[in-house]
Amino acid sequence: MSNLTLEDIAEKAGVSRSTVSRVVNNQSNVSNKVRERVLNVIQTTNFHPNAAARTLASQRSWMIGLVLPLSVSFFFTDPYYPNLTKGIAQACNQNNYTLSFFLVGNKEDEDKMYPRISRKGFLDGVLVQSGHHGDQQVIGTMIDLKIPMVVIGRPFRADNVTYVDIDNINSSFNAVSHLVRLGRKRIATITGPNNSTVGIDRLEGYRKAITERNLPYDENLVVEGDFTEASGYYGMQKILSYKPDAVFAASDVMAIGAMRAINETKLRIPDDVAVIGFDDLPMSSLSNIQLTTVRQPVVQSGIIVVETLIDLIENGISQPRHIIMDTELIIRDTCGANRRKLA
Amino acid sequence: MSNLTLEDIAEKAGVSRSTVSRVVNNQSNVSNKVRERVLNVIQTTNFHPNAAARTLASQRSWMIGLVLPLSVSFFFTDPYYPNLTKGIAQACNQNNYTLSFFLVGNKEDEDKMYPRISRKGFLDGVLVQSGHHGDQQVIGTMIDLKIPMVVIGRPFRADNVTYVDIDNINSSFNAVSHLVRLGRKRIATITGPNNSTVGIDRLEGYRKAITERNLPYDENLVVEGDFTEASGYYGMQKILSYKPDAVFAASDVMAIGAMRAINETKLRIPDDVAVIGFDDLPMSSLSNIQLTTVRQPVVQSGIIVVETLIDLIENGISQPRHIIMDTELIIRDTCGANRRKLA
DNA sequence: ACTATTTCTGGGAGCGCTCCTAATTTTCCG
DNA sequence: CGGAAAATTAGGAGCGCTCCCAGAAATAGT
Numbered sequence: 173m174s175n176l177t178l179e180d181i182a183e184k185a186g187v188s189r190s191t192v193s194r195v196v197n198n199q200s201n202v203s204n205k206v207r208e209r210v211l212n213v214i215q216t217t218n219f220h221p222n223a224a225a226r227t228l229a230s231q232r233s234w235m236i237g238l239v240l241p242l243s244v245s246f247f248f249t250d251p252y253y254p255n256l257t258k259g260i261a262q263a264c265n266q267n268n269y270t271l272s273f274f275l276v277g278n279k280e281d282e283d284k285m286y287p288r289i290s291r292k293g294f295l296d297g298v299l300v301q302s303g304h305h306g307d308q309q310v311i312g313t314m315i316d317l318k319i320p321m322v323v324i325g326r327p328f329r330a331d332n333v334t335y336v337d338i339d340n341i342n343s344s345f346n347a348v349s350h351l352v353r354l355g356r357k358r359i360a361t362i363t364g365p366n367n368s369t370v371g372i373d374r375l376e377g378y379r380k381a382i383t384e385r386n387l388p389y390d391e392n393l394v395v396e397g398d399f400t401e402a403s404g405y406y407g408m409q410k411i412l413s414y415k416p417d418a419v420f421a422a423s424d425v426m427a428i429g430a431m432r433a434i435n436e437t438k439l440r441i442p443d444d445v446a447v448i449g450f451d452d453l454p455m456s457s458l459s460n461i462q463l464t465t466v467r468q469p470v471v472q473s474g475i476i477v478v479e480t481l482i483d484l485i486e487n488g489i490s491q492p493r494h495i496i497m498d499t500e501l502i503i504r505d506t507c508g509a510n511r512r513k514l515a
Numbered sequence: 516m517s518n519l520t521l522e523d524i525a526e527k528a529g530v531s532r533s534t535v536s537r538v539v540n541n542q543s544n545v546s547n548k549v550r551e552r553v554l555n556v557i558q559t560t561n562f563h564p565n566a567a568a569r570t571l572a573s574q575r576s577w578m579i580g581l582v583l584p585l586s587v588s589f590f591f592t593d594p595y596y597p598n599l600t601k602g603i604a605q606a607c608n609q610n611n612y613t614l615s616f617f618l619v620g621n622k623e624d625e626d627k628m629y630p631r632i633s634r635k636g637f638l639d640g641v642l643v644q645s646g647h648h649g650d651q652q653v654i655g656t657m658i659d660l661k662i663p664m665v666v667i668g669r670p671f672r673a674d675n676v677t678y679v680d681i682d683n684i685n686s687s688f689n690a691v692s693h694l695v696r697l698g699r700k701r702i703a704t705i706t707g708p709n710n711s712t713v714g715i716d717r718l719e720g721y722r723k724a725i726t727e728r729n730l731p732y733d734e735n736l737v738v739e740g741d742f743t744e745a746s747g748y749y750g751m752q753k754i755l756s757y758k759p760d761a762v763f764a765a766s767d768v769m770a771i772g773a774m775r776a777i778n779e780t781k782l783r784i785p786d787d788v789a790v791i792g793f794d795d796l797p798m799s800s801l802s803n804i805q806l807t808t809v810r811q812p813v814v815q816s817g818i819i820v821v822e823t824l825i826d827l828i829e830n831g832i833s834q835p836r837h838i839i840m841d842t843e844l845i846i847r848d849t850c851g852a853n854r855r856k857l858a
Numbered sequence: 859a860c861t862a863t864t865t866c867t868g869g870g871a872g873c874g875c876t877c878c879t880a881a882t883t884t885t886c887c888g
Numbered sequence: 889c890g891g892a893a894a895a896t897t898a899g900g901a902g903c904g905c906t907c908c909c910a911g912a913a914a915t916a917g918t
Contacts, residue, residue, distance in 0.1 A: 175635065177874055188898045193876065201896060203884095220630055223637035224570035225874035228903050233567065235615070254597045261618035265627055272578070272615040275604035284608055287563055292518065293904085294566035401798055435778075455744055520904055531868045536906065544866055546914095568904030571873050636874085 176219045185213045196221055227293060236264060236481060237289055237298045239274045241282075241307045250399045250425050251453050252470065253301075256324070259474020260299065266475075267482055269296070276310075286310075290317045297485045299477055302327040302335070303369045320484040322477050326369045326494075334484065336477045336495045340370055343466045343499040344377030347448045348420050350464075350501060352385040354508055356418035356446055360393035362407040362430060364422040371396070374422045374450065390414070397426045404429025412437060416445060418507075424449035424465055431461075431506070442508030452502055464507035467500045519562045528556040539564055570636060579607065579824060580632055580641045582617045584625075584650045593742045593768050594796050595813065596644075599667070602817020603642065609818075610825055612639070619653075629653075633660045640828045642820055645670040645678070646712045663827040665820050669712045669837075677827065679820045679838040683713055686809045686842040687720030690791045691763050693807075693844060695728045697851055699761035699789055703736035705750040705773060707765040714739070717765045717793065733757070740769045747772025755780060759788060761850075767792035767799045767808055774804075774849070785851030795845055807850035810843045 178196070182189045187206060194202050195210040202210075213219075227233045238260060240253070264271040274289060276282050289295060290313070297320035300310055305328060314321045315332065323335035351359050361378045364371030375394070382389050392414040397403035404426030411419060412433065421427035427449030434445050441447055452467035476495060503509050521539070525532045530549060537545050538553040545553075556562070570576045581603060583596070607614040617632060619625050632638060633656070640663035643653055648671055657664045658675065666678035694702050704721045707714030718737070725732050735757040740746035747769030754762065755776065764770035770792030774784060782788050792799060795810035819838060846852050 179874080182898095189875085190877090190899070191897060194897090197876085203896065206896085220634040222571070222874050223634045224567050224576065225636070225903090226876075227567035228565070228571050228905085229874075229876040231876095231903075238616075251594070257616075258618060258620070261616055262620050262624070265618075265620075265624050268627065268631075270615050270617075270631060272613050273581075273600075273604055274613075275601060275608075277601070277605050277608075281605070281608050284611065288611075288613060291563040291566045293568070521906095522904080525868095532905085533868060533907090534866085537867090540906085546866065549866085565904050568873090569906075571875085572904075572906040574873075574906095 176217055178221065181210065181213050181217065181219050184217070185210045231293065233294060233296050234268060235270045235272055235295050236478070236485075237272050237274055237295045239276065239285075239289065239298055239300045239310060241276050241301065241304070241310050250423060251455075252399075252423070252451055255453070255470045256301075256474055259471035260478055261474075262471070263475040263478035267478065269478070269482065282310075286313060289314075290319070295319065297321060297481045299324060299481060301325065304328075304365075305367050318489075320481060320489055322481040322484065324473070324477055326373075328369060330492075330494065332492050334480065334489075334493045334495075336473060336480060336497065337369075338468050338473075338497045338499050340373035341377040341380065343468070343501075344374040344420065344422070344450070345381045346377075346499075346501050347450070347466050348378045348381035349385065350503070350507060350509070351418045351420065351446055351448065352381060352387065354418075354446065357387065358390070358393060358414070358416045359387065359418040359420060360395070360411045360414070360416040362395050362397045362404055362411070362419065362421045362426050364396075365398050366396055371422065378420060397422065399423045399425060401425050401429040401432075405433045408433035412439075418446040418448075420448045420450075422450050424451040424453045424455070424463060427463055427465070427506075428455075428461070431463075442506050446508045447506040448501075449506075462505035464504045464509070465502050467502045469497055469499070473497055519560055521564065524553065524556050524560065524562050527560070528553045574636065576637060576639050577611060578613045578615055578638050579821070579828075580615050580617055580638045582619065582628075582632065582641055582643045582653060584619050584644065584647070584653050593766060594798075595742075595766070595794055598796070598813045599644075599817050602814035603821055604817075605814070606818040606821035610821065612821070612825065625653075629656060632657075633662070638662065640664060640824045642667060642824060644668065647671075647708075648710050661832075663824060663832055665824040665827065667816070667820055669716075671712060673835075673837065675835050677823065677832075677836045677838075679816060679823060679840065680712075681811050681816070681840045681842050683716035684720040684723065686811070686844075687717040687763065687765070687793070688724045689720075689842075689844050690793070690809050691721050691724035692728065693846070693852070694761045694763065694789055694791060694850065695724060695730065697761075697789065700730065701733070701736060701757070701759045701761070702730065703738070703754040703757070703759040703762040705738050705740040705747055705754070705762065705764045705769050707739075708741050709739055714765065721763060740765065742766045742769060744768050744772040744775075748776045751776035755782075761789040761791075763791045763793075765793050767794040767796045767806060770806055770808070770849075771798075771804070774806075785849050785854060789851045790849040791844075792849075799847075805848035807847045807852070808845050810845045812840055812842070816840055 178189045178192045182192045192210055195207050261271050274285050298314055299322055301324045303325035311327055323333050326335055326337040363375045395407040395410050397407045404421055408430035419430055421430050427447055431447055439445050449463050449465035452465045521532045521535045525535045535553055538550050604614050617628050641657055642665055644667045646668035654670055666676050669678055669680040706718045738750040738753050740750045747764055751773035762773055764773050770790055774790055777784055777788050784790055792806045792808035795808045799806040799808050
């Protein structure tokens with residue numbers, strides 16, 4: 173470990189502190205001869221500039237925070253979040269930012285964290301995962317503090333906030349329409365929580381597709397889930413008594429639960445009940461599952477979210493931006509489309 | 516947002532910078548009258564001390580890094596890691612440390628990250644998730660840098676390193692012995708990767724239990740998995756042709772894959788094939804799965820790991836410590852023990 | 859009441875960097 | 889070759905805090 177300072181390197185290289193600083197920060201006006209000499213000393217001494225000093229002097233920390241509020245941390249059951257986190261972490265690294273992690277577990281955590289997050293000179297910006305009523309407070313706090321922020325997922329009050337989301341309504345509209353086109357008449361859905369924008373929007377898309385295609389809207393075919401496998405399983409059990417011939421689950425994990433419930437009956441997928449999920453998690457394409465699903469660009473989202481935030485940080489906050497990413501319906505076996513083609 | 520400094524607060528409260536500093540850091544020698552006056556100003560102005568300045572002056576950042584090396588980030592398929600991360604994040608928060616996240620995706624990431632991690636004055640300590648050959652390099656680097664470090668999971672070269680792990684050998688020994696006691700004769704196992712200490716140790720426990728109970732060790736009943744559901748599924752398919760009457764999977768996720776494979780045959784669980792997993796993920800106790808499994812204290816591990824690291828940070832590195840946590844065999848339905856009791 | 863202690867408070871020095879300006883060196887061109 | 893312009897380098901000031909020591913105030917002791 174080196175307790176070396178710029179000054180030490182400067183001395184060893186026979187130049188001044190400022191010159192070393194310029195070399196370290198890769199600035200232009202340094203002669204090649206000197207630059208090389210300094211770089212050489214830096215290399216051999218394994219010098220790394222002190223982060224705190226740099227942050228203090230430059231008022232930039234090159235750190236961004238990822239805040240997962242209460243409502244979300246519960247969701248850690250869903251592989252969607254780890255995947256997203258992975259994308260975000262990669263993008264941060266790519267841009268030489270450090271990611272720090274604020275997993276809010278309960279009210280108490282929240283109280284301890286917010287002061288930490290809002291300390292001046294600590295974070296250059298924040299990413300907040302959102303979509304639930306409860307998250308409104310975090311978002312409000314960040315706005316008040318004027319910390320650059322990008323929200324992941326549309327929050328309930330989105331007017332003065334920059335967020336990145338997918339077009340949930342259209343995505344589920346397309347998925348359900350696909351089932352309609354395949355001739356399904358009694359299409360059920362297992363929704364996300366109805367206190368989340370995701371849950372609400374995906375249900376809205378379902379409703380739109382059903383009514384637009386003149387199918388009756390049967391409340392018995394709509395069950396609220398919470399993105400867990402279990403809620404998919406139990407939800408499907410409820411639905412099954414109403415003779416569905418298809419089900420659209422608002423997440424792959426719930427679709428897997430639903431399929432487990434279906435498989436416990438004599439019914440067959442997709443012949444008797446077609447299934448479509450949402451997310452396109454890696455496992456959905458694995459082995460014999462072959463789930464038809466809505467692919468959302470999880471890793472890509474992570475990248476966009478980070479790059480948007482960095483833009484805010486480096487160029488100042490201007491108008492709130494709303495970035496909507498495209499999704500894609502991935503047709504595999506569980507919707508029955510391939511079977512029909514073969515027939 | 517406040518661009519207030521200690522000095523500003525001092526002025527408003529009619530005291531000196533030093534006194535405000537004492538109040539902020541909750542030090543003792545301040546009269547109650549003054550303390551209250553200062554606290555009041557701090558409250559009303561919503562002042563938060565600048566983190567970088569504090570770090571620079573005190574040489575402590577109150578940040579710890581969580582490094583998930585290459586080999587592990589691939590494993591993000593397994594809910595074990597999100598759960599562990601949750602425990603770690605909570606423990607950090609509890610102790611007023613900030614957690615930053617270094618998810619190494621590839622060699623290139625690694626090269627960008629290490630300088631960042633090793634910058635002096637940036638991290639007070641590091642947590643490294645380990646257990647694979649590839650991680651040796653990260654660990655070596657941290658040792659060289661003399662950064663306080665705790666390794667999560669026994670690394671391959673563990674002599675001069677503090678790590679926290681569970682007793683993998685005994686845990687799987689107990690699980691397999693349980694199957695033996697239940698009268699199973701052809702016990703199979705789906706192992707973790709054989710380039711990981713976890714994989715190796717859990718297999719060792721299996722082997723010990725089999726041979727100690729005088730059952731033949733049949734190589735056809737041992738298949739290597741990689742902790743994914745798919746590897747459990749395919750692994751089980753291979754095993755099924757050799758007529759097993761039980762299977763011990765080195766993770767719950769693989770156990771679920773194995774059960775999926777079994778359920779596709781006429782065989783029944785636990786009557787024809789008993790199943791035991793490892794981890795006790797929440798889903799294992801859900802609904803109709805009721806997986807018998809080895810419970811490891813995931814959240815608890817997170818806490819221990821963080822507290823051990825904080826101890827190293829605050830009291831200096833002494834002898835490397837090896838902390839082994841206990842596990843517990845959770846008997847549910849898939850091992851057949853309950854069925855027998857009822858019979 | 860008047861020291862001798864103890865408790866509390868103030869301000870200087872310094873953490874290691876960036877940024878700015880001034881000094882120095884190099885380059886260019888008549 | 890000389891002087892102006894351009895390129896390069898050096899060093900001061902300051903980022904906002906902690907830590908230390910000296911000084912002031914409060915308390916105790918006789």
